Amino acid sequence: xxxxxxxxxxxxxxxxxxxxxxxxxxxxxxxxxxxxxxxxxxxxxxxxxxxxxxxxxxxxxxxxxxxxxxxxxxxxxxxxxxxxxxxxxxxxxxxxxxxxxxxxxxxxxxxxxxxxxxxxxxxxxxxxxxxxxxxxxxxxxxxxxxxxxxxxxxxxxxxxxxxxxxxxxxxxxxxxxxxxxxxxxxxxxxxxxxxxxxxxxxxxxxxxxxxxxxxxxxxxxxxxxxxxxxxxxxxxxxxxxxxxxxxxxxxxxxxxxxxxxxxxxxxxxxxxxxxxxxxxxxxxxxxxxxxxxxxxxxxxxxxxxxxxxxxxxxxxxxxxxxxxxxxxxxxxxxxxxxxxxxxxxxxx
Amino acid sequence: xxxxxxxxxxxxxxxxxxxxxxxxxxxxxxxxxxxxxxxxxxxxxxxxxxxxxxxxxxxxxxxxxxxxxxxxxxxxxxxxxxxxxxxxxxxxxxxxxxxxxxxxxxxxxxxxxxxxxxxxxxxxxxxxxxxxxxxxxxxxxxxxxxxxxxxxxxxxxxxxxxxxxxxxxxxxxxxxxxxxxxxxxxxxxxxxxxxxxxxxxxxxxxxxxxxxxxxxxxxxxxxxxxxxxxxxxxxxxxxxxxxxxxxxxxxxxxxxxxxxxxxxxxxxxxxxxxxxxxxxxxxxxxxxxxxxxxxxxxxxxxxxxxxxxxxxxxxxxxxxxxxxxxxxxxxxxxxxxxxxxxxxxxxx
Numbered sequence: 155x156x157x158x159x160x161x162x163x164x165x166x167x168x169x170x171x172x173x174x175x176x177x178x179x180x181x182x183x184x185x186x187x188x189x190x191x192x193x194x195x196x197x198x199x200x201x202x203x204x205x206x207x208x209x210x211x212x213x214x215x216x217x218x219x220x221x222x223x224x225x226x227x228x229x230x231x232x233x234x235x236x237x238x239x240x241x242x243x244x245x246x247x248x249x250x251x252x253x254x255x256x257x258x259x260x261x262x263x264x265x266x267x268x269x270x271x272x273x274x275x276x277x278x279x280x281x282x283x284x285x286x287x288x289x290x291x292x293x294x295x296x297x298x299x300x301x302x303x304x305x306x307x308x309x310x311x312x313x314x315x316x317x318x319x320x321x322x323x324x325x326x327x328x329x330x331x332x333x334x335x336x337x338x339x340x341x342x343x344x345x346x347x348x349x350x351x352x353x354x355x356x357x358x359x360x361x362x363x364x365x366x367x368x369x370x371x372x373x374x375x376x377x378x379x380x381x382x383x384x385x386x387x388x389x390x391x392x393x394x395x396x397x398x399x400x401x402x403x404x405x406x407x408x409x410x411x412x413x414x415x416x417x418x419x420x421x422x423x424x425x426x427x428x429x430x431x432x433x434x435x436x437x438x439x440x441x442x443x444x445x446x447x448x449x450x451x452x453x454x455x456x457x458x459x460x461x462x463x464x465x466x467x468x469x470x471x472x473x474x475x476x477x478x479x480x481x482x483x484x485x486x487x488x489x490x491x492x493x494x495x496x497x498x499x500x501x502x
Numbered sequence: 503x504x505x506x507x508x509x510x511x512x513x514x515x516x517x518x519x520x521x522x523x524x525x526x527x528x529x530x531x532x533x534x535x536x537x538x539x540x541x542x543x544x545x546x547x548x549x550x551x552x553x554x555x556x557x558x559x560x561x562x563x564x565x566x567x568x569x570x571x572x573x574x575x576x577x578x579x580x581x582x583x584x585x586x587x588x589x590x591x592x593x594x595x596x597x598x599x600x601x602x603x604x605x606x607x608x609x610x611x612x613x614x615x616x617x618x619x620x621x622x623x624x625x626x627x628x629x630x631x632x633x634x635x636x637x638x639x640x641x642x643x644x645x646x647x648x649x650x651x652x653x654x655x656x657x658x659x660x661x662x663x664x665x666x667x668x669x670x671x672x673x674x675x676x677x678x679x680x681x682x683x684x685x686x687x688x689x690x691x692x693x694x695x696x697x698x699x700x701x702x703x704x705x706x707x708x709x710x711x712x713x714x715x716x717x718x719x720x721x722x723x724x725x726x727x728x729x730x731x732x733x734x735x736x737x738x739x740x741x742x743x744x745x746x747x748x749x750x751x752x753x754x755x756x757x758x759x760x761x762x763x764x765x766x767x768x769x770x771x772x773x774x775x776x777x778x779x780x781x782x783x784x785x786x787x788x789x790x791x792x793x794x795x796x797x798x799x800x801x802x803x804x805x806x807x808x809x810x811x812x813x814x815x816x817x818x819x820x821x822x823x824x825x826x827x828x829x830x831x832x833x834x835x836x837x838x839x840x841x842x843x844x845x846x847x848x849x850x
Contacts, residue, residue, distance in 0.1 A: 196636050200591050202605035203598035204640070204808040207584045211805065214584075218577045222570065229566045236555045236562075243548050250551035257550035288544050292552070370809055457559065460552040461718055 212364045212372050219362055219375050223335055227328040233457070240459065241323040245344075246291030292463070296321040299462045300422075305450055313393045314422040320346040324459075326452045335360040335375055339451050348393070350386045354426050357381045358448045377445040382426035394421045560712040560720050567710055567722050571683055575676040581805070588807065589671040593692075594639030640811070644669040647810045648770075653798055661741045662770040668694040672807075674800045683708040683723055687799050696741070698734045702774050705729045706796045725793040730774035742769045 193201070242248035297318040300306040310318075323342040329335055341354040359379040364372035385392075395416040403410050418424075425447070454467070461467035541549070590596035645666040648654040658666075671690040677683055689702040707727040712720035733740075743764040751758050766772075773795070802815070809815035 194637060197640055199603045200598060200640050201808065201812065202603045203591055204588055205605055205812075206602060207587055208806065208808050211581055211584050214577065214580050215805075218573065221573055225566065225569055225573065229562065232562050233559055236559050239555055240552055243551055250548060254554060255547045255550045257553055289542060292545055292548050370806075370814060457563075458556065458718075460549065460556050464549065464553075466718060 209364075209369055212369045215372065215374075216363045220335070223328065223362070223375065224331060227330075230326065230328055237323075237325065237456075241342075244292045244295045245322055246289075294319055295459070295463060296324065299455065299459060302465060302468060303455070303462055305447060306422075306455075309422045309425065309447075311393070311419075311421050317343075317346065317348045317393065318422070320344045320348075324451065324456055326456050335362045337448075337452055339448060339456075348388060348391045350388065351383075354385060354423075355383045356426060356448065358445070358452075377448065380444055380448060382428045384428060385423060385426055393419070394423050394427070395419060557712075557717050560717045563720065563722075564711045568683070571676065571710070571723065572679060575678075578674065578676055585671075585673065585804075589690075592640045592643045593670055594637075642667055643811060644672065644807075647803065647807060650813060650816060651803070651810055653795060654770075654803075657770045657773065657795075659741070659767075659769050665691075665694065665696045665741065666770070668692045668696075672799065672804055674804050683710045685796075685800055687796060687804075696736060696739045698736065699731075702733060702771075703731045704774060704796065706793070706800075725796065728792055728796060730776045732776060733771060733774055741767075742771050742775070743767060 320343045325340045327338045336359045339356045360375045361378045362375040396419045398415045400413045668691045673688045675686045684707045687704045706725050708723045709726045710723040744767045746763045748761045
């Protein structure tokens with residue numbers, strides 16, 4: 155059950171089992187028509203009047219959702235100072251005071267983890283001495299979240315990771331009153347060698363009124379479209395394509411030449427592909443998944459990022475995967491680590 | 503996805519798979535503690551600062567939901583004229599004008615139902631001549647809805663039906679600003695021989711602030727309690743009990759006497775039982791189901807009653823059950839009907 159459930163996904167209005175049949179339309183209509191025709195005419199007439207009233211209610215409901223959207227816009231402004239502080243702490247631009255860092259650890263949590271803590275203390279000493287520089291802010295904050303969350307990890311490729319280390323912040327902006335209802339995700343990157351954009355954006359457009367042809371299926375605002383942005387990749391840095399070399403033999407002369415060709419490859423950065431209809435890569439996500447991802451960023455990741463970073467907001471299977479990897483690494487603790495960083499998500 | 507601010511039910515915050523693990527707490531905490539302790543101390547400190555910010559966000563979020571509740575209260579006032587008209591049309595207190603009854607039938611709907619319509623026309627002639635009196639309003643409007651909707655049909659017993667024929671209206675009232683957040687369902691009955699109350703009520707109380715001990719599990723207002731009302735049954739009319747006769751033999755004298763005893767029985771009217779903790783009848787619904795039912799009345803039945811009456815808002819299994827019964831009755835159409843009313847829901 156999401157926060158302000160103003161979203162309905164186009165394919166299948168699932169979730170609430172107490173509405174919306176998806177039986178073959180003819181079947182349903184036959185049955186309804188029959189039941190209807192068995193009513194006396196005078197009663198049928200009154201039921202039609204009730205349906206007209208229902209139509210009026212649906213239109214009032216649309217206004218209700220517009221006002222909820224306004225409320226969301228207002229509160230986005232109220233959350234913003236916290237999100238700005240988060241961005242500054244994560245970047246290391248601001249150092250929180252001791253008072254701002256006070257947090258009561260769960261006593262039970264500490265007791266249960268005693269054994270692990272002993273092992274961890276050993277690792278920590280090694281890590282501390284290995285990284286004598288105090289790391290700035292919270293390194294790889296957003297990349298860590300991507301790795302921990304299934305829906306995001308599925309989009310993440312190995313070649314995306316070095317780029318996402320430069321991701322500083324993700325925000326959501328709401329459409330203004332009078333504009334068609336929409337929200338925009340903004341991904342802010344520090345200067346990097348991959349592309350020149352400072353921010354990558356994706357707009358999600360919504361329908362917030364009942365469909366004139368099917369007014370009673372209206373369940374609130376619905377994402378109906380989305381649009382990414384153009385990424386200005388530096389030469390040779392575009393991770394959404396890879397170079398394929400082909401040898402071609404000239405039919406007449408028999409000479410051989412090498413032709414290079416760009417072919418699409420899987421990458422998180424296909425998320426911003428403005429040509430959304432034409433999927434560049436067969437394994438790119440569908441439009442439905444795209445809407446779900448947009449919704450998820452807006453409703454969960456952006457508001458609760460730290461809880462995904464710590465793992466508190468994760469679901470079962472993700473936690474299981476993490477823990478099994480962590481335990482394995484602990485057992486291997488005698489061996490030398492290849493990477494300097496501890497990578498909690500070993501791909502299975 | 504329900505209308506606004508989903509309700510979170512105490513047992514298991516299901517629905518959104520992207521949050522809240524329900525793994526054994528110790529397991530989770532061990533893992534989290536481990537990952538946490540592997541971070542350098544300076545970074546950990548900043549993450550605690552982010553968690554404090556998250557706590558502030560949770561408190562801002564609580565105010566957001568209060569404002570949404572106010573919006574719901576405001577719109578309840580805007581829907582009310584339509585609901586009042588509905589009540590008056592259903593009761594036959596007001597006759598809608600021809601203009602108010604204009605409704606474009608779906609052409610496809612009519613084509614598909616041609617065969618059925620011919621049969622229905624025959625039945626209709628018979629029904630019209632049989633019921634020469636023009637029935638008032640929409641008879642058994644709410645009882646029909648109860649029968650059509652699984653969640654309600656499960657609560658409905660045969661002995662409840664004659665009483666529910668007197669149900670005129672179901673409304674929802676919202677708590678006022680400053681009061682603890684709650685909503686009240688009101689069931690209005692016309693004068694009847696069963697009980698003297700004109701309205702039966704059930705209050706659903708909600709928690710709308712983060713739990714101090716677990717602030718990050720806050721997902722919006724949550725039903726935490728409910729309370730029914732006392733029904734003033736007329737003598738011998740209480741359908742929530744039945745009389746059991748027992749013969750008792752006097753140990754000493756050997757005389758036999760008959761003792762009558764009231765034992766609880768299943769009835770929809772147990773829904774109003776103010777002693778909610780003590781379930782009078784083993785087969786009564788659990789507290790969780792009670793919350794779901796309250797939520798369902800508020801979010802679906804009351805706002806969209808006519809669509810449940812016509813069947814447009816029903817789910818697959820209900821429509822299938824209905825249609826199979828309807829077809830069976832059509833095949834039997836040579837036989838004489840026992841009841842004057844056509845009962846579309848034959849209990850299986």
